[in-house]
Amino acid sequence: MFVPSSYQGNAMSDSAGRIIICRCEEVSREEVLDAIRSGCETLDEIKRATRAGMGRCQGEGCAHMIAGILSEVLGVREDGIQPFTARFPVGPVSLGELAATGDELAPGQQARSSQEAA
């Protein structure tokens, strides 16, 4: 489901020459590599360790690139890598909207279980 790791279409360099993988949280390729070296084996673990994927786009832009790096370093197939855990709300909603929402959203909107710190 992920495009090949050679695809770096969303990556960009910052003024220090670092390749930025997650734009929202400004996480570099080197930081992702560090996280993998220190023992991260999944996208969710890299997310917690580096904050990559915790920004406004919630990993839309960086998930495939991180999967590519993981695949390269760990020698696993990209299509076997679990995507980031999907989180409620899928798109940003205001706190006021959430507070005012009735129960009609309840059945489909229960987020999956997981643990993480922001």
Added chain:
Amino acid sequence: MKPRPQDVLVIGGGVLGMSIAYHLSGLGASVTVFERGYPGAGASGANAAIVASSTTSPLSYALLEERGKHLLAELGKAESDDALFQDCGRLRLVTEKEEGSSVMEVVRRNREAGIDVQYLQAESIEALEPQISSAGLVGAAYCPSDGIADPFRLLRVLLARTNRRRGTLCHHTLVCAISRKSRFVQVTTPRATHVGNALVIASGVGSAQLSQQLGVQLPVRPVRGQILVTEKLPRLFQHVISPGITQCRSGNILLGVSTEDAGFANENTLSVLQTIARGSILKAPILETAHIIRCFSGLRPMPRDGLPILDRLPGYDNVYVSVSHNGLTAAQAIGQGMAQWIAGGEKPPLLAPFALATADPRS
């Protein structure tokens, strides 16, 4: 290969397990930590990152947390890492009159014991936090030295420091069984059997199940906490606002956390998220237009009396347990104290009140 007796085996790579391992390695022990996922995968990574001792009760617990807070600040300084612990201060809001008198009493007692905390009347709060609505506010406990820690940064620092000594982390390693073998303890993982002189159970919500393997019922249950995360916002709050509003360095605001009995069901529920949303808007109306980008939930271990369990398992002179609902603030004090005890000293006085006997009315 014949198993080599390691000095100490630690189960759990959260802030408590890693802090104990770090301090043990500093005393010359060789330490092996077993973590089923990645450090912080459990409760250590699923909280509002608050470091606070100022309104903790009883006093013995407040003093343990105060010591932990100072050691954490020192660690941050030694690492030149401002984000490890930021002493941005904390306001603990009081909205009920009766609650006000009990908070005032805790503040008085903690202040007398040297903790920098004072009780503010409602009208002084606006000057400190203009976004907090004064409606319904009775007062607040104010502590300038409480703050926010980054548990993942802390874990990285502890791991790096432990690795430089004689410490090893076995991540993604599930402990299948623990047992006693003559005077040694034995930990079995899918890959190997490890033998040690001492064992530390610091596995959060999993601690009860592990202790049971040694015939001890630990009075600990899982408690679920849910948190909402806003988009990055300009600085709206200078301090941690308790309960439930923490603006991180990044600008994101953490709202919550709930405290629910839901067994091991670790999931977000709309009704609880709405309760958090409504409560947050009441406290700080400006948040009504803030966007939520994510929510998460976590399971935290809750000892029966709410206090940490820092003890030896009854019947064992070399099996220790370290479980706390809120371990981040006290972690360095617990780590240091447990390490001294395990390495052959007496149980330090600071840790003495947190015994399994007081947590378990059966004994």
